[in-house]
Structures are given as C-alpha cells and as structure tokens.
Amino acid sequence: MKLSIKYLLFFVLISILISPGFSQSIPEPKEILGFEVGADYHLADYHQAMEYFKILEKNSNRIKLFDEGKTSMGQTMTYAVISSSENISQLEKYKQISKELALVKGITSQEAQKLSQEGKAVVYIDGGLHASECAPTQHNIQLAYNLVTTDDPKYLRILNDIILLLVFPNPDGMNLLAEWYRPHVGTPYEVSPMPRLYHKYAGHDNNRDSYMANLRETQNITRIVNQIWYPVLLYNHHQTAPFPARIWIPPHSEPTNPNVHPLIVRWQNMIGSAMGAAFDSQGKEGAISRIIYDTWYPGYVPQVVDSHNVISVLTETALYRYATPHFYTVHDFPEQYKDLTMSAFYPSPWKGGWWRIKDAIDYCLTASVAVLDVASRYKDRLLYNKYKMGYDIIERFKKEPPYAWIIPQQQKDPGTASLLLNRMMLLGIDVYKTTESFSCDGIFYPSGTYLIPMTQPFALFVKNVFEIQEYPDMRKYPDLWQGLINPKKFEGAPYKSYDMTGWTLPFQCGVEVHSANTPIQPSMESVPKVHFQKGEIKGKPGYGYILPHDENASFIAMNRILKTEGQVFWTKSSFSSGGKTYPPGTIVIPSQKINRSLIEKLSQELDLIIIGINRRPQVQTLPIKSPRTGMYKSWDPTPPEGWTRWIFEKFEFPYTILHDADIKAGKLNQNYDVIIIPDTYESEIVLHGHEKGTMPPKYTGGITLEGLRNLREFAQKGGTLIFFNRACNLATDYFNIPVRNVIKGAKREEFMCSGAILRMNFDNQHPIAYGMPKEAGSVFAESCAFEILPSFEKNKKPQSVATYPEDDLLMSGWIHGSSIIQQKNSILEVPYGKGKIILLGFPVQYRAQPYLTFKLLFNSMLYPNSKN
Numbered sequence: 001m002k003l004s005i006k007y008l009l010f011f012v013l014i015s016i017l018i019s020p021g022f023s024q025s026i027p028e029p030k031e032i033l034g035f036e037v038g039a040d041y042h043l044a045d046y047h048q049a050m051e052y053f054k055i056l057e058k059n060s061n062r063i064k065l066f067d068e069g070k071t072s073m074g075q076t077m078t079y080a081v082i083s084s085s086e087n088i089s090q091l092e093k094y095k096q097i098s099k100e101l102a103l104v105k106g107i108t109s110q111e112a113q114k115l116s117q118e119g120k121a122v123v124y125i126d127g128g129l130h131a132s133e134c135a136p137t138q139h140n141i142q143l144a145y146n147l148v149t150t151d152d153p154k155y156l157r158i159l160n161d162i163i164l165l166l167v168f169p170n171p172d173g174m175n176l177l178a179e180w181y182r183p184h185v186g187t188p189y190e191v192s193p194m195p196r197l198y199h200k201y202a203g204h205d206n207n208r209d210s211y212m213a214n215l216r217e218t219q220n221i222t223r224i225v226n227q228i229w230y231p232v233l234l235y236n237h238h239q240t241a242p243f244p245a246r247i248w249i250p251p252h253s254e255p256t257n258p259n260v261h262p263l264i265v266r267w268q269n270m271i272g273s274a275m276g277a278a279f280d281s282q283g284k285e286g287a288i289s290r291i292i293y294d295t296w297y298p299g300y301v302p303q304v305v306d307s308h309n310v311i312s313v314l315t316e317t318a319l320y321r322y323a324t325p326h327f328y329t330v331h332d333f334p335e336q337y338k339d340l341t342m343s344a345f346y347p348s349p350w351k352g353g354w355w356r357i358k359d360a361i362d363y364c365l366t367a368s369v370a371v372l373d374v375a376s377r378y379k380d381r382l383l384y385n386k387y388k389m390g391y392d393i394i395e396r397f398k399k400e401p402p403y404a405w406i407i408p409q410q411q412k413d414p415g416t417a418s419l420l421l422n423r424m425m426l427l428g429i430d431v432y433k434t435t436e437s438f439s440c441d442g443i444f445y446p447s448g449t450y451l452i453p454m455t456q457p458f459a460l461f462v463k464n465v466f467e468i469q470e471y472p473d474m475r476k477y478p479d480l481w482q483g484l485i486n487p488k489k490f491e492g493a494p495y496k497s498y499d500m501t502g503w504t505l506p507f508q509c510g511v512e513v514h515s516a517n518t519p520i521q522p523s524m525e526s527v528p529k530v531h532f533q534k535g536e537i538k539g540k541p542g543y544g545y546i547l548p549h550d551e552n553a554s555f556i557a558m559n560r561i562l563k564t565e566g567q568v569f570w571t572k573s574s575f576s577s578g579g580k581t582y583p584p585g586t587i588v589i590p591s592q593k594i595n596r597s598l599i600e601k602l603s604q605e606l607d608l609i610i611i612g613i614n615r616r617p618q619v620q621t622l623p624i625k626s627p628r629t630g631m632y633k634s635w636d637p638t639p640p641e642g643w644t645r646w647i648f649e650k651f652e653f654p655y656t657i658l659h660d661a662d663i664k665a666g667k668l669n670q671n672y673d674v675i676i677i678p679d680t681y682e683s684e685i686v687l688h689g690h691e692k693g694t695m696p697p698k699y700t701g702g703i704t705l706e707g708l709r710n711l712r713e714f715a716q717k718g719g720t721l722i723f724f725n726r727a728c729n730l731a732t733d734y735f736n737i738p739v740r741n742v743i744k745g746a747k748r749e750e751f752m753c754s755g756a757i758l759r760m761n762f763d764n765q766h767p768i769a770y771g772m773p774k775e776a777g778s779v780f781a782e783s784c785a786f787e788i789l790p791s792f793e794k795n796k797k798p799q800s801v802a803t804y805p806e807d808d809l810l811m812s813g814w815i816h817g818s819s820i821i822q823q824k825n826s827i828l829e830v831p832y833g834k835g836k837i838i839l840l841g842f843p844v845q846y847r848a849q850p851y852l853t854f855k856l857l858f859n860s861m862l863y864p865n866s867k868n
C-alpha cells in the first residue's frame with residue numbers, strides 16, 4: 001500500500017501529538033535534581049526521585065505510580081508501572097492475565113497459550129536494596145526517563161510487550177545514604193563507611209528476610225510480587241562485583257537450590273548470556289559469571305521468587321564508594337586477573353581505568369534493557385512457561401510426596417504457629433482448614449486441622465522452607481567447573497557457603513509440621529487468616545492468673561503488666577492447680593494489683609488462654625521486674641543489633657542504645673540492670689572500633705580498655721552482661737572467666753559451620769531456658785562451643801543452660817568437624833562478682849527468624865532482676 005506524503009506527514013504529526021515521548025513538558029532529571037544523573041559526587045535521594053517520578057506521571061501516560069505500604073521509618077513506598085500508554089490504560093486486564101497464568105487453576109494448555117499471546121510480560125526491576133550500592137537507585141531515575149520519552153522503535157516494541165514495575169526497595173536507606181555522603185564530599189571522610197545501618201533494623205540483612213517477611217519492605221515487595229502482579233521476571237540490582245570484574249551476571253555459582261523448576265535456571269542462564277552479549281556489543285568490558293553468587297539460600301529478594309516460578313535475575317555491578325570516582329591500573333588487580341586471561345565466563349577482561357558512578361549506572365541500564373529486551377522478544381513463551389511451571393509442579397505432587405504439609409492443632413506456641421502460616425499466606429501460599437477428621441501416615445487428625453496441599457503452583461516454596469536442607473558436600477565434586485578465573489577450591493578444606501546452608505522454618509519457629517507421605521484428600525475450606533488459638537480467660541482468679549512460659553505472646557503480656565505496676569512471678573518448680581500440672585517457669589500474676597480489663601484485653605489481643613487460679617501456687621517463685629536494658633551499638637554497626645531492636649519493639653521490651661562514649665563514661669549500674677553486647681563481625685571491633693583518621697573522630701576508637709573496665713565493674717556490682725554469638729569471645733578473652741570457646745580460631749579443615757540448624761539440649765529447669773523444650777533445633781552461624789575450665793573459686797562455677805548433644809547434631813544444612821563441639825556448652829551463666837555474665841553462644845535472635853529461641857534472650861533479661 002502506498003501512502004501519499006501528505007498522509008504520512010499527517011500520521012507523523014498525530015503520533016507526535018499523542019506520543020508522550022515528544023511531549024515538551026517532560027523535564028530531564030537534571031532539571032528537577034539540579035545535576036545530571038550519574039554526575040560525580042552527586043546522589044539523588046528518595047524524596048527527589050519521587051518528586052521526579054510524580055512529574056513524569058503528570059506529564060506522560062506511559063507511567064503510573066502506586067503506593068504499597070509504608071517503610072520501617074514510616075515513608076510511603078511508591079513504585080512506578082511503565083509501559084506503552086495503551087497498556088497503561090488496561091493494567092487491570094493484564095494483571096488478571098498474569099494472575100490466571102501464574103495460578104494455573106482450571107486453565108487448559110490451549111487457553112494458557114491464548115492468554116500468553118494476549119497478555120504482557122510483567123517485569124519487576126528494583127534498585128537500591130543495599131543502599132550503599134548506590135548506582136542502581138540512580139539508574140531507576142534514568143531508566144524511567146528513557147522509557148517514558150523514547151521514540152526509538154526498539155524501545156517502543158519493548159514498551160508494547162512488557163509492563164515494567166520499577167521499585168525502590170529501600171527508600172529509607174536511600175535517604176540515609178545521601179544524608180551521610182553529601183556533607184562529607186570534599187572532606188577526608190568522603191568515602192568513609194556510614195556509621196549506621198542503611199535499613200532501620202536489618203542493614204545488609206534486608207536481603208535475608210524474604211522467606212520470613214518480618215520487615216515492612218519485604219511484606220510490601222511480596223504483596224507486589226505474589227498478590228498483585230505475578231511478574232514473569234524479577235531483577236534485583238546490586239553493586240558488589242568481584243574485583244576487577246565490572247559486573248557479575250548469571251549464570252550462578254554452585255550449589256543450586258533443588259526446589260526450583262529447571263526452566264528457572266535455563267532462563268537465568270539465557271538472560272545472563274543476553275546481558276553479556278549486550279555489554280560486549282556496546283564495548284562495555286568486564287562482565288563475569290559463575291563465580292561466588294549461588295542460589296542455595298532462599299532468603300534473598302531474588303532467590304525467594306525462584307520457587308514462586310518467577311525468573312530471578314541478580315547482577316552485581318562494580319562500585320568504588322558512593323558517587324566518588326576512582327582510577328585503577330592492572331597493578332591493583334589480584335594476581336590471577338593481572339594477565340587479563342580471556343575465559344568462557346569472562347571473555348572481555350576489564351583492563352582498568354577510571355570508574356565513575358556514571359559508568360556503573362550505564363552498566364545497570366544496559367543490563368536492565370537486556371532483561372526487558374528478552375522479556376519482549378520471548379514474551380509469549382515466558383508467559384506460557386510461567387503457566388507450565390505451575391502446571392508441572394501441581395502434577396508432580398499429585399504423584400509424589402510430600403503430598404501436603406499438615407500442621408497439627410496442638411502447638412506449644414499457637415501464636416507463633418499462626419504467625420508462620422499467615423506469613424506463608426502473605427508469600428502466596430494457600431492454606432486450608434479441614435472440615436472433617438482424617439488419618440495420614442498412621443496419625444489421626446481432627447476436623448479443623450490446618451493443611452497446605454502441595455498441589456498448588458508455588459508449592460516448591462513451602463517445600464523449600466519447611467523441609468530439612470541437605471546441603472551438598474562440595475568436596476565430592478572437585479571437578480565441578482567454576483570458571484577459569486578464581487575457581488573454588490574444594491579439595492582438602494571445605495569451602496564456606498555464601499550464606500546459611502539450612503533454615504528449616506518449623507525448626508526455627510518451634511512449630512510442629514508433618515509432611516504427608518501418602519496421598520490425602522480430606523474435605524477442606526480455604527481460610528483468610530490462620531488462628532490456632534482464640535484468647536480466653538478460664539477459671540476463677542481468686543488469687544490470680546497464670547500464663548504459659550512457652551508462648552511468645554506471654555512476654556508481651558508480662559511487659560504490659562509490668563508497665564502498669566502489676567506483679568509478675570515465675571514459679572521455680574512445677575505445681576498442680578485444678579487437676580493440671582504446670583511446669584517450672586509458669587508465669588503467675590496476682591489479681592490484687594491488676595485490672596481485670598487489662599487481663600481481658602491481653603487475652604483477646606494476644607490470643608492467650610489465661611487461667612484463673614484460686615490459691616497461690618505452693619512453690620517458690622521468682623519476682624520479675626522490668627529490667628533497665630542498655631544495648632551496645634557499635635559505630636561499625638551489624639544487622640544483629642538492628643534485628644534485636646526489631647524484636648524488642650515487637651515484644652515491647654523497653655531499651656536504651658549505648659554508644660562507645662556511654663560505655664566509656666562508666667557508672668553503668670546507676671542506669672542499667674542489663675547490658676547487651678550484640679553479635680559483631682569480630683569481637684575486637686567492639687574494643688577498638690574504626691581506626692583513627694578513617695572516620696570523623698566521634699566514630700572511631702571503640703569502647704577501649706576503659707569501657708571494658710566499666711563493663712566488668714557493671715557485672716561485678718550486680719549487673720547482668722549478655723553477650724551474643726561471636727561477641728562471647730570478648731567475654732572469654734577479656735573477663736577472666738573460666739570458660740574457653742573451643743572453636744575460636746579453628747582451621748577450616750577442623751571445623752566449619754557457617755549457618756545451619758543444630759540440635760541442642762536445654763536445661764528447662766533453669767530460668768534462662770524456661771519455656772524451652774528439652775531438645776530443639778537452633779541456629780548456628782559462626783557460633784561458639786564453650787568448655788568450662790577448672791576454677792578454684794567454687795561459687796564462680798559457670799552453670800550450663802544449653803549443650804550440643806553427644807551425636808546427631810545436624811538437623812538441617814551442613815557441618816564439618818561436629819565432634820569438636822559435641823557435649824560442649826552453647827549457653828552459660830557465669831557468676832561474676834555480685835552479678836553475672838550470660839553467654840548466648842549461638843544467635844538466639846538470628847535475623848528475627850528463630851521465634852522459638854527468642855525466649856532465651858527474654859528470659860536472660862528478665863531473670864537477673866529477680867534477685868534485686
């Protein structure tokens with residue numbers, strides 16, 4: 001068909017008028033930010049980014065903004081949806097298609113094929129999860145501008161095929177980082193590390209929360225992914241490339257998590273190759289694959305979605321520091337990279353030169369566009385594969401175990417069981433309640449039992465977090481190809497896993513879960529919310545009320561009662577009341593000083609069954625008071641400190657943060673009953689802190705020997721010092737206690753366990769372990785195993801609260817050299833003058849995930865004051 005010039009001009013004019021790409025009113029980012037995106041020494045913060053995105057939304061019909069919840073610091077989390085204006089006007093339709101394909105239910109293969117042609121590829125891209133890796137956030141701004149204003153046919157084709165969700169996953173961190181960096185530009189501290197976490201609670205661990213979803217940001221992201229949009233692809237940008245590579249791109253390293261459909265891995269590799277080709281066609285050297293980053297651990301933002309049939313993409317672009325440029329020569333490179341050897345997974349070695357934030361942003365842009373290009377070119381197939389993966393998984397578990405997960409009604413901590421299942425639902429899992437009784441594998445379950453059938457599309461996610469992890473012993477595969485450059489050495493010493501090797505959530509939470517190894521089909525109904533126990537008050541409170549020690553909610557109740565000046569006691573031994581026997585540690589609340597309405601409120605709000613008793617239990621009790629708690633916070637902050645704050649706030653424990661200067665000032669007993677030294681990368685960091693000259697003076701130097709003296713004095717005068725995990729080494733090295741950590745300094749060949757669930761025995765007659773089972777799985781992550789040394793002073797003998805058993809230590813994950821820690825202690829209470837030192841030798845509050853062992857921390861804090 002021939003068109004006359006006149007018609008052609010008319011069409012051009014019309015397209016100019018309707019295309020937002022030609023709108024004169026869309027300002028470039030620099031007009032709003034005051035600097036070019038990627039200018040040296042300049043970072044846009046979240047407020048600026050949002051200001052700019054709102055202008056884009058106002059002036060273009062290719063972008064629409066949506067709010068999804070709040071951040072930990074109370075900001076609104078806003079994300080952009082970018083596509084062709086035509087698609088933007090039909091978002092609900094495409095959302096629905098995405099959902100139907102993802103959930104599979106009742107859709108035939110032919111219908112899925114039709115929907116795949118009709119639908120659009122929803123692609124999630126985020127920037128700035130780790131806020132100090134700052135190029136990705138700035139890339140978001142540039143990518144939005146480029147896509148909204150483009151008239152390039154390639155981009156228009158992409159916009160027609162895809163719907164991009166552009167997300168800032170850590171808005172608070174983006175602001176904190178900019179606020180720290182800006183005033184230091186041009187000073188000696190321009191590239192100093194930020195002396196606080198770049199997420200209110202989690203810092204770097206905001207990429208370890210994905211399967212537990214404790215953080216608001218994780219909850220917002222999981223709603224976007226698992227409940228609203230069901231994307232085919234999720235791309236999570238980072239900026240820690242293995243030096244001197246300029247970007248790390250898939251394929252991943254080993255081991256590979258087995259609970260993903262093989263198509264996920266195939267597409268990851270394919271997308272990595274597409275990215276690599278894009279880099280080398282643009283002359284961007286230094287893209288590397290295969291080494292370091294594996295897909296074993298599912299706590300990461302990208303890896304959690306792999307078992308939700310979303311193809312995750314991770315990249316790690318190179319970073320010097322913040323927006324400061326740096327010049328490198330080959331002499332700066334590690335030895336094995338100096339000869340610039342070309343290899344299959346590093347075909348264009350980087351030769352050195354300047355590296356600026358602009359370069360990093362350009363690499364991020366190339367990678368993002370490559371992902372969008374693949375999504376566009378293979379749109380129909382990606383959408384159909386999403387359906388196919390869900391379909392295959394449903395079919396698989398019709399024929400093989402586990403057929404379902406059964407969560408029995410009787411749980412030691414019903415509140416935590418409810419929490420775990422409600423989190424599963426948030427993460428896109430359907431939970432049901434049976435409406436009839438049934439038997440499975442020889443066990444009878446009454447009607448009303450909770451059940452998670454595996455015949456659902458994201459079933460591999462439940463399997464991944466509920467089952468026991470069997471981490472492969474990588475030494476068995478010495479020939480496993482890891483790339484010519486920097487291969488992992490498997491022979492001899494085992495290599496350290498990138499993150500945890502085992503995480504089984506029912507163990508961590510102390511929730512009983514059974515896998516169904518024979519097919520079951522009881523009638524059942526879906527539930528909007530899980531509720532194992534409804535709160536109520538039973539019996540007559542002639543004397544008072546009793547609360548169970550094994551339920552986490554009891555600690556919130558105790559804190560609220562103590563706040564109102566009510567009394568709280570723990571029984572020191574078991575006792576009987578109303579024909580029932582209660583264990584040591586049972587919580588007794590005399591009704592005399594407590595308002596009945598508070599008790600009613602507690603039982604309803606916390607779903608606690610509170611039992612009224614007529615007579616005072618005829619056993620010895622410990623009077624409990626609200627401790628004045630101080631927690632040390634280093635200027636080289638670690639996520640464990642932040643997670644502990646998160647837990648304190650959730651469980652309503654008041655606390656004060658102590659910095660180096662506060663510890664050095666001394667007279668700690670005047671203000672505190674308990675001082676906590678949280679886990680740290682190295683105990684010496686507490687002592688020495690940042691080196692002088694590397695940070696503004698306020699942030700250097702640690703607590704020093706003077707602070708150490710004050711801590712000793714604090715315990716000697718009656719205070720309680722609690723050390724977590726690796727920080728226990730500070731106590732064993734500097735407090736002259738008869739305790740030795742037998743694995744401190746152990747060689748890799750001798751002992752290695754960087755993250756697993758180990759069996760532990762608890763003395764639950766000891767107040768620190770009240771409410772704990774006698775035996776339970778606990779997180780071990782570069783933890784301690786204590787030996788009690790002979791001591792002349794009998795009254796100084798440490799008391800063991802928890803030990804590693806004689807054999808069969810490993811419950812989930814991997815350990816090497818377990819015999820070294822067998823029968824050693826994991827928790828000790830060490831008398832110290834008038835006070836005590838409590839060594840919690842493993843992370844009882846790890847990433848706020850082991851809900852079962854939180855009470856070891858709570859008890860450690862509450863119990864000491866009972867003497868005062």
Ligand SMILES: [Zn+2]
Pocket residue numbers: 130133238239240
């Ligand atoms: Zn990162």
